[in-house]
Amino acid sequence: MSSKTRIAIAVLLGASALSVTLPSSAEQAEGMVVVRDARTGELRNATPAEVKALRTQAVQQGIARPQPAAPATVRANGTRQKLIGERGQVYSIVSRDASGKLWAQEAIGEDAANAALTAPAPVNHPQEHNHADR
Structure with missing residues (x-):
């Protein structure tokens, strides 16, 4: 493989990595939700219906979801600032x-x-x- 081909592949891989979309809301950025299977007793990924039921139950019980952390501020000199509480x-x-x-x-x-x-x-x-x- 020639060096030009390697460079072209590297550029394409870099561009595809940059095109990956990040979560746009706290809902999308939420971690994995797991439930214990009633039959097997094993942990498994929750189905969309189970996730919705768990969220409804949490709202009814008054359980507050954690607020997403504020993003870091990038200054003109490249340093980052983040309030940590x-x-x-x-x-x-x-x-x-x-x-x-x-x-x-x-x-x-x-x-x-x-x-x-x-x-x-x-x-x-x-x-x-x-x-x-x-």
């Missing part, structure tokens, strides 16, 4: 002690971060760790 937030708090030295600590959650901001800088700081000592 409070559960994923880790705050870095830096305080200055009486001698002027800066000390950093981490807090998980907004309440812990606010508590760390109002607390005075500790007088006795823990010994700094050195990764080279391993």
